[in-house]
Amino acid sequence: xxxxxxxxxxxxKSTIVKKWFELVVNSYPPDTASFLKxxxxxxxxxxxxxxxxxxxxxxxxxxxxxxxxxxVSFLDPIIRIRAVQDFTPSQxxxxxxxxxxxxxxxxxxxxxxxPVQAGIADxxxxxxxxxxxxxxxxxxxxxxxYQLKVSTERDKIYSAFSRAGxxxxxxxxxPESPGA
Numbered sequence: 684x685x686x687x688x689x690x691x692x693x694x695x696k697s698t699i700v701k702k703w704f705e706l707v708v709n710s711y712p713p714d715t716a717s718f719l720k721x722x723x724x725x726x727x728x729x730x731x732x733x734x735x736x737x738x739x740x741x742x743x744x745x746x747x748x749x750x751x752x753x754x755v756s757f758l759d760p761i762i763r764i765r766a767v768q769d770f771t772p773s774q775x776x777x778x779x780x781x782x783x784x785x786x787x788x789x790x791x792x793x794x795x796x797x798p799v800q801a802g803i804a805d806x807x808x809x810x811x812x813x814x815x816x817x818x819x820x821x822x823x824x825x826x827x828x829y830q831l832k833v834s835t836e837r838d839k840i841y842s843a844f845s846r847a848g849x850x851x852x853x854x855x856x857x858p859e860s861p862g863a
Contacts, residue, residue: 688793688802692746695789700739702785707734707761707778710770730764737761745782745809754813759820766824776817782810 692699708719708731722728740757744750765775786806793799844850 688799688806689746691790691793691799692786692806696739696742696746699782699785699789700735700742702789703742703778703782704735704738706781706785707738710774710778733760733764741813742782745806745813749809749812751816754816755820758813758817762817762820763824766821767828772818772821772825775821776814779810779814779817782813783807 705720708716710716711719719728719731719734722731725732737757737760741754744754744757762775768775783806786803787794790799790803794803841850
Protein backbone atom coordinates (compact mmCIF):
# COMPACT_ATOMS: atom_id res chain seq x y z
CA UNK A 684 0.00 0.00 0.00
CA UNK A 685 2.58 2.53 1.11
CA UNK A 686 4.95 1.26 -1.57
CA UNK A 687 2.32 2.23 -4.14
CA UNK A 688 2.20 5.80 -2.79
CA UNK A 689 6.01 6.01 -2.71
CA UNK A 690 6.10 4.88 -6.32
CA UNK A 691 3.51 7.47 -7.34
CA UNK A 692 5.35 10.23 -5.48
CA UNK A 693 8.67 9.27 -7.06
CA UNK A 694 7.03 9.34 -10.50
CA UNK A 695 5.68 12.84 -9.85
CA LYS A 696 8.77 14.08 -8.02
CA SER A 697 9.88 16.61 -10.60
CA THR A 698 6.48 18.33 -10.83
CA ILE A 699 6.02 18.29 -7.05
CA VAL A 700 9.48 19.69 -6.34
CA LYS A 701 9.11 22.29 -9.12
CA LYS A 702 5.86 23.58 -7.58
CA TRP A 703 7.34 23.46 -4.06
CA PHE A 704 10.39 25.42 -5.25
CA GLU A 705 8.08 27.99 -6.81
CA LEU A 706 6.27 28.45 -3.49
CA VAL A 707 9.56 28.83 -1.60
CA VAL A 708 10.85 31.38 -4.10
CA ASN A 709 7.57 33.31 -3.95
CA SER A 710 8.11 33.83 -0.22
CA TYR A 711 10.88 36.29 -1.15
CA PRO A 712 10.28 39.87 -2.32
CA PRO A 713 9.15 40.02 -6.00
CA ASP A 714 12.51 41.19 -7.41
CA THR A 715 14.39 38.47 -5.57
CA ALA A 716 11.80 35.85 -6.52
CA SER A 717 12.05 36.63 -10.23
CA PHE A 718 15.86 36.46 -10.04
CA LEU A 719 15.78 33.13 -8.17
CA LYS A 720 13.38 31.67 -10.73
CA UNK A 721 15.19 33.07 -13.75
CA UNK A 722 18.78 32.08 -13.03
CA UNK A 723 19.60 28.38 -13.04
CA UNK A 724 23.41 28.67 -12.95
CA UNK A 725 24.72 27.67 -9.53
CA UNK A 726 27.40 30.38 -9.59
CA UNK A 727 25.11 33.21 -10.70
CA UNK A 728 22.34 32.08 -8.36
CA UNK A 729 23.73 30.08 -5.43
CA UNK A 730 20.61 30.63 -3.29
CA UNK A 731 18.27 29.30 -5.98
CA UNK A 732 20.57 26.39 -6.77
CA UNK A 733 21.02 25.47 -3.10
CA UNK A 734 17.28 25.66 -2.51
CA UNK A 735 16.41 23.59 -5.59
CA UNK A 736 18.91 20.82 -4.83
CA UNK A 737 18.02 20.82 -1.13
CA UNK A 738 14.29 20.50 -1.82
CA UNK A 739 14.87 17.58 -4.18
CA UNK A 740 16.92 15.71 -1.58
CA UNK A 741 14.54 16.55 1.27
CA UNK A 742 11.60 15.30 -0.82
CA UNK A 743 13.37 11.96 -1.25
CA UNK A 744 13.84 11.70 2.51
CA UNK A 745 10.20 12.54 3.23
CA UNK A 746 9.02 9.92 0.75
CA UNK A 747 11.32 7.07 1.59
CA UNK A 748 13.83 7.71 4.32
CA UNK A 749 13.60 10.26 7.12
CA UNK A 750 17.24 9.88 8.06
CA UNK A 751 17.66 12.86 10.40
CA UNK A 752 21.34 13.41 9.58
CA UNK A 753 20.61 13.41 5.86
CA UNK A 754 17.68 15.76 6.31
CA VAL A 755 19.75 18.18 8.36
CA SER A 756 22.52 18.17 5.74
CA PHE A 757 20.02 19.04 2.97
CA LEU A 758 17.74 21.37 4.92
CA ASP A 759 20.41 23.28 6.84
CA PRO A 760 21.66 25.37 3.88
CA ILE A 761 18.10 26.40 2.96
CA ILE A 762 17.15 27.36 6.51
CA ARG A 763 20.54 29.00 7.15
CA ILE A 764 19.94 31.34 4.18
CA ARG A 765 16.48 32.21 5.48
CA ALA A 766 17.71 32.67 9.08
CA VAL A 767 20.02 35.54 8.12
CA GLN A 768 17.23 37.32 6.26
CA ASP A 769 14.25 39.18 7.68
CA PHE A 770 12.01 36.13 7.87
CA THR A 771 10.05 35.40 11.02
CA PRO A 772 10.49 31.85 12.33
CA SER A 773 7.17 30.79 10.78
CA GLN A 774 8.12 32.33 7.42
CA UNK A 775 11.56 30.74 7.52
CA UNK A 776 10.29 27.18 8.00
CA UNK A 777 6.66 27.43 6.87
CA UNK A 778 7.58 26.46 3.32
CA UNK A 779 8.08 22.92 4.59
CA UNK A 780 4.38 22.58 5.37
CA UNK A 781 3.54 23.79 1.85
CA UNK A 782 4.72 20.38 0.67
CA UNK A 783 1.52 18.82 2.04
CA UNK A 784 -0.66 20.99 -0.19
CA UNK A 785 1.57 20.49 -3.21
CA UNK A 786 1.40 16.72 -2.84
CA UNK A 787 -2.39 16.82 -2.51
CA UNK A 788 -2.69 19.10 -5.53
CA UNK A 789 -0.50 16.85 -7.69
CA UNK A 790 -2.19 13.62 -6.50
CA UNK A 791 -5.85 14.64 -6.85
CA UNK A 792 -6.82 11.56 -8.86
CA UNK A 793 -4.69 9.13 -6.89
CA UNK A 794 -6.07 10.33 -3.53
CA UNK A 795 -9.44 8.77 -4.41
CA UNK A 796 -7.83 5.38 -3.76
CA UNK A 797 -8.09 4.11 -0.18
CA PRO A 798 -4.51 2.72 -0.05
CA VAL A 799 -3.10 6.08 -1.19
CA GLN A 800 -5.24 7.92 1.36
CA ALA A 801 -3.94 5.62 4.08
CA GLY A 802 -0.34 6.24 3.08
CA ILE A 803 -0.71 10.00 2.91
CA ALA A 804 -1.00 10.14 6.71
CA ASP A 805 2.55 8.75 6.96
CA UNK A 806 3.78 11.37 4.51
CA UNK A 807 2.05 14.11 6.53
CA UNK A 808 3.74 12.84 9.69
CA UNK A 809 7.12 12.90 7.93
CA UNK A 810 6.50 16.48 6.77
CA UNK A 811 5.55 17.50 10.32
CA UNK A 812 8.79 15.94 11.62
CA UNK A 813 10.67 17.71 8.84
CA UNK A 814 9.19 21.02 9.94
CA UNK A 815 10.32 20.45 13.52
CA UNK A 816 13.83 19.64 12.31
CA UNK A 817 13.74 22.83 10.24
CA UNK A 818 12.71 24.83 13.29
CA UNK A 819 15.60 23.34 15.30
CA UNK A 820 17.99 24.39 12.53
CA UNK A 821 16.49 27.89 12.41
CA UNK A 822 16.81 28.39 16.17
CA UNK A 823 20.43 27.20 16.13
CA UNK A 824 21.24 29.64 13.31
CA UNK A 825 19.52 32.57 15.00
CA UNK A 826 21.27 31.81 18.31
CA UNK A 827 24.62 31.88 16.49
CA UNK A 828 23.72 35.22 14.88
CA TYR A 829 22.73 36.76 18.22
CA GLN A 830 25.85 35.39 19.90
CA LEU A 831 27.97 36.95 17.16
CA LYS A 832 26.21 40.29 17.69
CA VAL A 833 26.79 40.11 21.45
CA SER A 834 30.47 39.27 20.97
CA THR A 835 30.91 42.11 18.47
CA GLU A 836 29.30 44.65 20.81
CA ARG A 837 31.31 43.39 23.80
CA ASP A 838 34.52 43.73 21.78
CA LYS A 839 33.58 47.27 20.70
CA ILE A 840 32.89 48.31 24.30
CA TYR A 841 36.10 46.70 25.57
CA SER A 842 38.09 48.42 22.84
CA ALA A 843 36.53 51.81 23.62
CA PHE A 844 37.17 51.42 27.35
CA SER A 845 40.73 50.30 26.65
CA ARG A 846 41.42 53.35 24.47
CA ALA A 847 40.01 55.56 27.22
CA GLY A 848 42.35 53.95 29.76
CA UNK A 849 39.46 52.52 31.75
CA UNK A 850 40.57 48.88 31.51
CA UNK A 851 42.92 47.34 34.01
CA UNK A 852 44.82 44.20 33.09
CA UNK A 853 44.85 41.55 35.77
CA UNK A 854 48.12 39.70 36.14
CA UNK A 855 49.06 36.81 38.37
CA UNK A 856 50.13 39.35 41.02
CA UNK A 857 46.81 41.18 41.03
CA PRO A 858 45.48 44.21 39.20
CA GLU A 859 47.94 46.62 37.71
CA SER A 860 47.10 50.26 37.72
CA PRO A 861 46.68 52.01 34.40
CA GLY A 862 49.96 53.48 33.27
CA ALA A 863 52.08 51.16 35.47
